[in-house]
Amino acid sequence: MQERSSRARRATVLASLALGAIVWEVAGRLTSEAFWAPLSVTLKSLAELAERGTLLHQAADSFSLYVAGLALSVLVGAPLGLLLARVAWLRVALEDYIMVLYATPMVALIPFILSIMGFGFAPKVLVVFLFAVFPVLYNTIEGARSIRPELVEVAHSFRTSEWQLWRDVMIPYTLPYAMTGIRQAIARGLVGMVAAEFFLSPSGLGQMIMMGSMNFDTAGMLAAILVIVLVGVALMDLGRYLERRFAAWRGIGP
Amino acid sequence: MTLAGPREVGSALSNRPTAILLKVAGGLALLAVWEIVVRAFAPAYVARPTGIARVFFEVLGDREFLAAAGATLWAVVEGLLISIVAGTLVGTVMGRVALVEQGLRYYVNSLFATPMVAILPLVTLWFGYSADARLATVVFASFFSIVINTCDGARSVPLDYLEVARAFRARPLSTLFDILLPSSLPYLLAGVRLAAGRALIGAVVSEFFVSIPGLGFYIVYNSRIFKHNEALVAVMVLVAAGVGFDALVKWLTRRFMPWGRRS
Numbered sequence: 001m002q003e004r005s006s007r008a009r010r011a012t013v014l015a016s017l018a019l020g021a022i023v024w025e026v027a028g029r030l031t032s033e034a035f036w037a038p039l040s041v042t043l044k045s046l047a048e049l050a051e052r053g054t055l056l057h058q059a060a061d062s063f064s065l066y067v068a069g070l071a072l073s074v075l076v077g078a079p080l081g082l083l084l085a086r087v088a089w090l091r092v093a094l095e096d097y098i099m100v101l102y103a104t105p106m107v108a109l110i111p112f113i114l115s116i117m118g119f120g121f122a123p124k125v126l127v128v129f130l131f132a133v134f135p136v137l138y139n140t141i142e143g144a145r146s147i148r149p150e151l152v153e154v155a156h157s158f159r160t161s162e163w164q165l166w167r168d169v170m171i172p173y174t175l176p177y178a179m180t181g182i183r184q185a186i187a188r189g190l191v192g193m194v195a196a197e198f199f200l201s202p203s204g205l206g207q208m209i210m211m212g213s214m215n216f217d218t219a220g221m222l223a224a225i226l227v228i229v230l231v232g233v234a235l236m237d238l239g240r241y242l243e244r245r246f247a248a249w250r251g252i253g254p
Numbered sequence: 255m256t257l258a259g260p261r262e263v264g265s266a267l268s269n270r271p272t273a274i275l276l277k278v279a280g281g282l283a284l285l286a287v288w289e290i291v292v293r294a295f296a297p298a299y300v301a302r303p304t305g306i307a308r309v310f311f312e313v314l315g316d317r318e319f320l321a322a323a324g325a326t327l328w329a330v331v332e333g334l335l336i337s338i339v340a341g342t343l344v345g346t347v348m349g350r351v352a353l354v355e356q357g358l359r360y361y362v363n364s365l366f367a368t369p370m371v372a373i374l375p376l377v378t379l380w381f382g383y384s385a386d387a388r389l390a391t392v393v394f395a396s397f398f399s400i401v402i403n404t405c406d407g408a409r410s411v412p413l414d415y416l417e418v419a420r421a422f423r424a425r426p427l428s429t430l431f432d433i434l435l436p437s438s439l440p441y442l443l444a445g446v447r448l449a450a451g452r453a454l455i456g457a458v459v460s461e462f463f464v465s466i467p468g469l470g471f472y473i474v475y476n477s478r479i480f481k482h483n484e485a486l487v488a489v490m491v492l493v494a495a496g497v498g499f500d501a502l503v504k505w506l507t508r509r510f511m512p513w514g515r516r517s
Contacts, residue, residue, distance in 0.1 A: 009356055016357035035379065092273050093280030103497050105455045107371075107462070108470065108489045111477035116300060191369040191455075198371055199462055206372070213375030225372050232367035 037219035046223035054208070055227070062204030065121070066193045069128020073185055077133045078178050081140025082170055091141065098141070102134040106192065110199045119201035124193075127200065131192030135184035143177020144170060179246045183239035190232055205231075301482035306490075313487040319472065323491055326461065326468035329385065330453045330495075333392025337449060341400030342442060346434065348401065349408025362405075366398035370456050374463045388460040388468070395456030396449035403445025407438025436513075443507050450499050454492060 021039055028038025037045070049055040084091040084098075110127060117123035147169065155165050197206025205228055212221025285303045292302040313319050348355045348362075370391060377394070381387040411434055419429045461470030469488045476485035 012353060012356040013360065017360065019357075020361065089276055090280075093276040093283075096277055097281060097284055100493060100497065103451070103500065104489070104493050105451070105458055105496065107455055107459050108473055108492055110462070111474045111485065112301070112482060115477045115480065115482070116296065187367070191371060194369045194371040195459065198374070209372060209375055213379065218379070221375060225368075225376065228372045229364050229368045232369060233364045236363075236367045 034216050034218055037222050041219045042222045042226065045217070045219040046226065049208070049220065049223060058204050058208050059227070062193060062197065062206070065124050065196065065204065066128060066189060068121075069125045069192065070132050070185060070189045072125065072129045073132035073136055073189070074182060076129075077136030077181065077185075078140050078174075081137045081178070081181075082144055082166065082174060084137075084141050085144025085147075085174070086166075086170065091145075095141065098134065098137060102138050106130045107195050110195060114200055124196040124200050124203075127196035128189050128192040131195075132185035132189035135188060136178065136181040139181030139184070140174055140178045143174040143180075146177070147173045176243075176246045179243045183243045186235050186239040187232075190228075190235055194228065299480035299482055301486040305483040306486055309483045310487055313484050319488070322468050322472045323488070325385075325466075326457050326470065326492075327495055329388050329392055329468070330450070330457050333389050333456070334396055334446070334450060334453050336389075336393050337396040337400050337453075338442070338446060341397050341445070341449075342404050345401040345404025345442075345445075346408045346438065349405040349438070350434070355405065362398055362401050365394075366402060370395045370452070371459050374460060377460070378464055383464045383466070385466055387464050388457055388466060391456040391460035392453045396453040399448045399452060400442065400445040403441045403448070404438055407441025408434060410441065411437045436511075440507055440511050440513070443503055443511070447500055447503050450503070451496055454496050458492065 024039040024042075026038075028036050028041065046055070084094065106127070109130060113123050113126060117126070151169050151173070152165065155169055160168070193204075194206045194209075197204045198210065202210055205224055208224035209221055209228070212218065212224055289303050292300050296302075344358070348358055373394060374391065377387050377390050381390050415433050415437070416429070419433055424432070457468065458470035458473075461468040462474055465471055465474075469492055472488045473485045476482070476488070
C-alpha cells in the first residue's frame with residue numbers, strides 16, 4: 001500500500017512536469033516569438049550557449065562574485081554576532097539598529113553604491129555582502145542569546161578562559177542558529193548577485209538575461225533565466241540541508 | 255564582564271533606564287561614526303546625517319516626492335491584495351488536495367526560489383515599460399510565499415476539528431469558514447509578513463528597471479545627480495513602511511488570533 005501510494009505520487013509529479021513542458025512548448029508556438037519561446041527552442045539556445053562556452057564563462061563570473069560576497073558576510077556576520085551576544089551592553093546598544101538594517105531593502109542602496117564606487121568587482125561584492133550579512137548577524141545573536149546561563153556559569157566555575165568558553169560553549173551552541181541565518185543569506189545573496197549584475201556593471205548570468213532581452217532573443221533570455229531558476233532551487237536545497245544537518249547535531253528538531 | 259549568563263545580563267539591562275540610555279548612545283555613536291567617516295574619506299555629495307537632517311522635511315513636504323511614495327506603496331498594497339486572494343485560494347487547495355499539491359509543488363518551490371530580479375526583462379516584455387510591469391513584479395515577488403504558507407496552514411488543521419465537523423454534518427462551506435480559514439489564518443499572516451518585504455523589494459527593483467515614477471526611481475534619479483541626502487530620505491521611507499507594516503501584522507496576529515501563538 002505504502003509503496004503503491006509513493007509510486008502514484010511520483011507519477012503525479014512526473015505528469016505535472018510533462019504537462020508543464022507541453023504548456024511551455026505550446027505557449028511558445030501560439031504567441032509571437034518575441035513574447036515567449038517554445039521549450040525546444042529555449043533548450044536549443046541553451047545548448048548553443050553551453051557549446052560556445054558563454055554559459056560556463058558567465059556562470060563562473062557570477063559564481064566568483066556570489067561566493068566572495070557570501071563568504072565575506074559569514075566571516076563578518078558570525079563573529080560579530082557572537083561578540084555582541086557576549087558583550088551585553090554592546091548588544092543592547094546596537095540590536096535595534098541591526099534589526100532596522102535587517103529590514104532595509106538593500107536593493108535601494110544600489111544606486112548609491114554605483115555612484116560612489118562605480119563599476120568593478122568590489123562594489124558588486126559589496127552588494128551581495130549587504131544582502132547576505134544581516135540574516136547571519138541577526139540569527140547568530142539570537143542563537144548566542146539563547147545559550148542557557150547555567151552552561152556559562154558551569155564553565156566559569158571551572159575557570160575556563162574566555163577562549164575556551166567560546167570554543168566549547170558559544171560556538172557549538174550557536175552554530176545551528178547561524179546556519180538558519182546562512183540559509184537565508186544563501187537565498188538573499190543570489191538576489192543580490194543578480195541585482196548587482198543588472199544594475200552595476202553587467203556581467204555573468206545577469207548580463208546573459210539582459211543581452212537576450214535587448215537583442216529580442218527571447219529564447220536566449222529564457223535559457224539564462226532557466227539556469228538561474230535551477231541554481232536558485234539547488235542553493236535553497238543546499239541551505240536547507242546545511243540547516244538540518246547542524247540542527248540534528250545539537251539535537252534540536254528542524 | 256560578570257559571571258552571569260548572557261540572558262540574565264541582557265534582561266537586567268533591558269529593565270532599566272540604562273538600557274534606553276545605552277540604545278540612545280549606540281544610535282548617536284553610529285551617527286557620529288557615519289558623519290566622521292564620510293567627512294574624512296568621501297566626496298562632499300555622499301549622504302551623511304547632518305546633510306540628511308538638513309533636507310529631511312523639505313523632501314517629505316515635496317509634492318513630487320509624496321506622489322512617488324504614494325505610487326510605490328499603493329502598488330505594493332495592490333499587489334499584496336492580489337497575491338493574498340489568489341495565493342490563499344491556490345494554497346488552501348494545495349494543502350487539502352494531495353493531487354494538486356504533488357502537481358504544483360515543484361513549480362511553486364522553484365518560482366519561490368527564483369530571484370525576482372531575474373524575471374524583470376520578461377515582465378517588461380509582457381507589460382511594457384509601465385506601472386503594470388511594477389504591479390506584476392510585486393505580485394510575482396509576493397504570491398509564492400503566501401501559497402507556501404497557506405498550504406502549510408491548511409495542512410496543519412487539527413484532524414479532530416474536522417472529525418467533529420463531519421460528525422455534526424457541517425456543510426462544506428461552514429467547514430471552510432469556521433475551521434479551515436481560522437486555523438490557517440496565522441500561517442497566512444506569517445506569509446503576508448514575508449511577502450510584504452519581498453513585495454517592497456519587487457516594487458523598487460521594477461522602478462529601477464522600468465523608470466516609472468516611484469520611490470525606487472526617485473532614488474536612482476537623485477543619486478545620479480549627486481543628491482544623495484535626498485535619495486536617502488526615500489530609503490528611510492521605504493524602511494519605515496516595511497517595519498511599520500511588519501509591526502502591524504504582528505500586532506494583529508497577537509491581538510486577534512490568540513490560537514495562532516506558536517512557540
